[in-house]
Amino acid sequence: MADTKREIERKYESDDSGLPDLTGVAGVASVLDKGTTELDATYHDTSDLRLAAAGITLRRRKGGSDAGWHLKLPVAPGVRDEIHAPLADTVPDELAALARSRVREGQLVPVIRLRTTRDVRNLVDARGRLLAEVSVDRVRAERLFGGEGTAQWTEIEVELADGGDPAFLDKVEKRLGKAGVRPSDSPSKLARALAETKGGKPHPAPAPGKPATAGDHVLAYVRAQRDAIVALDPAVRLDTEEGVHDMRVATRRLRSTFRSFGKVLDRKITDPVAAELKWLAGELGLGRDLEVLAERLTGSLADVPPALVSGPVHDRLQAWADAGERGSRHRLLGVLNSRRYLDLLDTLDALIADPPLLKAAAKNPEKVLTKAVRKDFGKVTDLIEAAMAEPPGHDRDLGLHETRKKAKRTRYAAEAARPALGKPAKTMTKFMKSLQSMLGDHQDSVMARETLRELSAVAHAAGESAFTYGLLYGREERRAAAVEAETPHAWKSITAKAPV
Incomplete structure (x- = not known):
């Protein structure tokens, strides 16, 4: 049975210096080290990348506390609905159905594999309540279909806690900005992997010109x-x-x-x-x-x-x-x-x-x-x-x-x-x-x-x-x-x- 949650997150470019000090963020009482996790995710799409063109991601991920299949549907910039299903060898029927209006009679195939070393920190308030999860992700991408090649990068990901105030992310971003960290140009890891491996990224339908007739x-x-x-x-x-x-x-x-x-x-x-x-x-x-x-x-x-x-x-x-x-x-x-x-x-x-x-x-x-x-x-x-x-x-x-x-x-x-x-x-x-x-x-x-x-x-x-x-x-x-x-x-x- 699939579960749905609203995911509100922001991504930032990072280098080898790791995560800046976030104890100065308003409302943050402690930054808790939650350790390092190894994640292995395979992203699926059609041969012409219809899901990626629509900002949708479908992946099978091992490792971490939420291993399984995840379908992410865009809601607004930085906001996605994530539908989770248990780990299985093939795409679960309920997730395939949710992608059907895009996929139709096309076949879903593995297109990108991402292996990520995730260093996690929890930002909590004075009462110990989680405000956001911040991770430094060292990503290794491999093209599986429609091209070839690999890519590597490091990014910082800040995900708001369930039920949190999105304005808190502005405070975190302000602190990161003072430390010289800038927002990522890519909306997702998949988009970056497709752009940086041979074969290129999806090509959405060109926007029509200004209506004249x-x-x-x-x-x-x-x-x-x-x-x-x-x-x-x-x-x-x-x-x-x-x-x-x-x-x-x-x-x-x-x-x-x-x-x-x-x-x-x-x-x-x-x-x-x-x-x-x-x-x-x-x-x-x-x-x-x-x-x-x-x-x-x-x-x-x-x-x-x-x-x-x-x-x-x-x-x-x-x-x-x-x-x-x-x-x-x-x-x-x-x-x-x-x-x-x-x-x-x-x-x-x-x-x-x-x-x-x-x-x-x-x-x-x-x-x-x-x-x-x-x-x-x-x-x-x-x-x-x-x-x-x-x-x-x-x-x-x-x-x-x-x-x-x-x-x-x-x-x-x-x-x-x-x-x-x-x-x-x-x-x-x-x-x-x-x-x-x-x-x-x-x-x-x-x-x-x-x-x-x-x-x-x-x-x-x-x-x-x-x-x-x-x-x-x-x-x-x-x-x-x-x-x-x-x-x-x-x-x-x-x-x-x-x-x-």
């Missing part, structure tokens, strides 16, 4: 969403907070971009891709929608006075949520391991590498993008007027739901256009996000009422009171009615100020 701006947005999907894959597999939501949003942004900018990218090519993105968004949404609905219902129940809670309502709600979560989680992992999902990632790569640009793609971005955003905004106007013309009930609910989806599409179109259009696009994004949020609460109420009807029927069949379900249903009706009453006023305000 409408096509440049649209492709930049498409590329950002593709990158988000690939980068969020491990977070979804690990079930981290907001991972599923963020990947789902990226798929929606892509689909909206293809539709909004159909004059820029040929929809005969993008429509089939959009259909696959809709499939993926749907699979991602099964568990996420259930989670949001469960939180809404349990929160509403918590506000009900105990005297008005009749029967095992909380237990039934929890059992319903747990059953749905278990099923959706298992299904989602199957989707991420499927050939269909990997084919979608390959298709997005191919579309970006050879985009189906139309004539408008070469035109002035301000004119083309403004026209697309204005068109989407006009559709929101038509939908909201049609929805509010319906009497309260199913047709109005459906109309407001369609309005919300169109507002979301307009928001994403404005986001894509913002680098070209500036403040007007930013303002439109803000307005559409506000409308989307308001109508989202209405749709959540619709879904909550449907679920409460179902749970009420089950409770009644089991001989339980359905009173509390009816009470919650009534509250949801009032919440929806309040949104419906506010919608015309909110829309009038938006249309009066919208920069279209």
